[in-house]
Ligand SMILES: Nc1ncnc2c1ncn2[C@@H]1O[C@H](COP(=O)(O)OP(=O)(O)OP(=O)(O)O)[C@@H](O)[C@H]1O
């Protein structure tokens with residue numbers, strides 16, 4: 001029940017040597033930070049952390065449903081839980097999508113989803129198979145981004161696997177396991193003579209970083225370099241959002257201070273890049289407890305505990321079910337394009353948002369989008385009509401925008417941009 005959880009009880013000793021950036025520079029020309037990613041078709045976000053820190057509780061809070069079992073004993077989760085989470089457009093109410101759906105008289109407004117994965121807890125030695133080691137690691141390898149849940153609340157009734165609350169040490173344990181697991185995997189691959197060319201060059205760089213206690217993402221690999229090793233699903237190459245899980249008082253009454261202290265914790269980690277690694281303060285228990293309440297009941301409850309914010313809607317960016325998808329969108333540089341409006345006669349059954357990722361579908365064309373809609377639409381592609389969503393929303397309907405000359409005609413090769421509304425003409 002106190003912010004003192006943020007003060008580490010002990011400082012951890014690190015098994016590796018000092019950072020050897022200089023050494024790495026000898027092997028590789030200096031690159032600007034690319035923070036490159038290669039995303040899977042279905043974007044997956046994995047919740048990881050020590051056992052019993054609140055991963056399943058946070059999963060339920062974000063899903064706003066009680067899907068995962070969250071109980072006070074380590075290794076409560078064994079099989080991963082997965083749930084779709086809609087990716088917000090301008091805000092988490094999907095305002096743009098809804099306005100476009102109204103304009104198109106659609107019966108459905110379908111947001112695009114990412115998938116949140118609640119993973120089994122990880123313990124020291126997981127990289128060597130301790131706890132549920134390998135099961136855990138295989139699930140995380142398939143994820144595109146990691147949300148690292150760090151216990152920062154003090155509650156003597158809730159078991160802590162190392163019997164002390166120390167967010168910095170806990171986070172370092174987990175990060176080290178990811179590094180060790182990658183190192184073993186990279187060395188196995190390097191021993192294979194089939195590993196050559198670009199792949200070998202990149203893996204040698206990665207091996208060097210890992211041996212020096214640095215995650216692979218610290219190398220800021222270019223997109224080509226990431227592509228060369230993407231099939232390995234390197235854990236420490238994945239972008240990371242730290243979610244410091246505090247108690248309800250620190251969240252509701254001392255949120256700003258908790259946020260500041262979480263930032264200070266990040267600075268004390270063995271490795272953290274404050275430019276790329278992101279940080280959130282959450283209260284998984286509070287958020288999952290009040291998630292099921294009506295807006296009024298929530299306000300009443302928050303008022304009863306003297307919260308510094310009372311209106312959950314007004315403070316939407318604070319709550320994980322709002323904040324987490326927004327953060328994921330930001331970190332993975334996701335955009336959205338829409339289909340639906342413009343289908344004659346001004347009525348489309350479904351207005352749908354589609355994820356546009358500057359990494360996975362860098363340069364997604366109108367033709368690619370046609371393929372996502374249906375093979376026949378792609379096959380019969382004639383042209384695409386395109387308008388920016390904010391421009392279209394200013395009109396009463398699609399025809400009015402068209403009469404005003406606002407709709408552009410584009411060909412197969414047109415590269416979509418965030419916010420495009422696309423109507424594909426096909427035969
Ligand atoms: N912010 C919090 N304050 C107080 N208690 C919390 C908080 N977050 C979670 N808990 C409690 O911690 C316990 C463990 O939570 P949960 O099952 O979500 O952990 P987990 O990380 O998923 O564990 P496992 O790795 O074993 O699956 C639960 O009793 C939950 O209510």
Ligand SMILES: [Mg+2]
Pocket residue numbers: 055056057068069070076077118119120121
């Ligand atoms: Mg769990």
